[in-house]
Amino acid sequence: xxxxxxxxxxxxxxxxxxxxxxxxxxxxxxxxxxxxxxxxxxxxxxxxxxxxxxxxxxxxxxxxxxxxxxxxxxxxxxxxxxxxxxxxxxxxxxxxxxxxxxxxxxxxxxxxxxxxxxxxxxxxxxxxxxxxxxxxxxxxxxxxxxxxxxxxxxxxxxxxxxxxxxxxxxxxxxxxxxxxxxxxxxxxxxxxxxxxxxxxxxxxxxxxxxxxxxxxxxxxxxxxxxxxxxxxxxxxxxxxxxxxxxxxxxxxxxxx
Ligand SMILES: NC(=O)C1=CN([C@@H]2O[C@H](COP(=O)(O)OP(=O)(O)OC[C@H]3O[C@@H](n4cnc5c(N)ncnc54)[C@H](O)[C@@H]3O)[C@@H](O)[C@H]2O)C=CC1
Ligand SMILES: CC(=O)C(C)=O
Numbered sequence: 001x002x003x004x005x006x007x008x009x010x011x012x013x014x015x016x017x018x019x020x021x022x023x024x025x026x027x028x029x030x031x032x033x034x035x036x037x038x039x040x041x042x043x044x045x046x047x048x049x050x051x052x053x054x055x056x057x058x059x060x061x062x063x064x065x066x067x068x069x070x071x072x073x074x075x076x077x078x079x080x081x082x083x084x085x086x087x088x089x090x091x092x093x094x095x096x097x098x099x100x101x102x103x104x105x106x107x108x109x110x111x112x113x114x115x116x117x118x119x120x121x122x123x124x125x126x127x128x129x130x131x132x133x134x135x136x137x138x139x140x141x142x143x144x145x146x147x148x149x150x151x152x153x154x155x156x157x158x159x160x161x162x163x164x165x166x167x168x169x170x171x172x173x174x175x176x177x178x179x180x181x182x183x184x185x186x187x188x189x190x191x192x193x194x195x196x197x198x199x200x201x202x203x204x205x206x207x208x209x210x211x212x213x214x215x216x217x218x219x220x221x222x223x224x225x226x227x228x229x230x231x232x233x234x235x236x237x238x239x240x241x242x243x244x245x246x247x248x249x250x251x252x253x254x255x256x
Contacts, residue, residue: 009087011038013187131174183250217252
């Protein structure tokens, strides 16, 4: 019987790369996204390459939807072993531009979405009568404040705190909780941050990337697959003696 992994925000970008990688690792994958079309396309891609996947439509900011989606995956894929709370949003928010609406939007998805994912996974692991692995999307921006990303950066600091706390709370149930902290990854999210930062500075596209990239020791932006490789480790047995960690996969932007 295949182990089952549930990946949120798996319709594109890092989540898609994680879903494809975990399928290659032998997991049956629930491709969860609020964009049904992209989730279906990723699930089709996995199934057409001899993998096993279903698409699940969910808005991670809605607690009831998250519980229903996890239960749907557990029932249809016949098990539940790993959740990757990957979905996130990252609008550019220079301090003086911050509004209640943008704070609610980012925190509802990036922070509450992770809490609901953790809770729903715990319920599923209990129903399966075993422990499991919870893996949360953090960021290098959750280790050091990033310019013009105050709301996003603070939401990722919160995810790192949640990861540590949940690790302590859930260890007695045989559940590990870890996070991954990418740097700049070539996805639609990054393209949009670059556009907003470049535009705010009155500079051409690519200016935002140039500013952030100066901090990358390895001298290149990362591919979604760089991140998926680390998540593969966190989802598999080689990380069994790790919990509460948020791994930097940022090419050396931050040293901690
Ligand atoms: N791209 C980057 O440079 C970095 C990204 N990250 C984090 O990695 C994660 C994935 O980022 P990317 O792939 O770059 O983003 P992306 O914007 O390219 O893809 C995000 C996916 O999440 C889905 N999504 C957004 N809100 C959702 C919601 N409420 N419910 C369900 N699905 C939702 C979108 O439909 C999309 O498929 C995010 O948590 C992000 O903060 C962290 C560090 C760097
Ligand atoms: C978007 C993000 O998390 C970065 C640049 O670290």
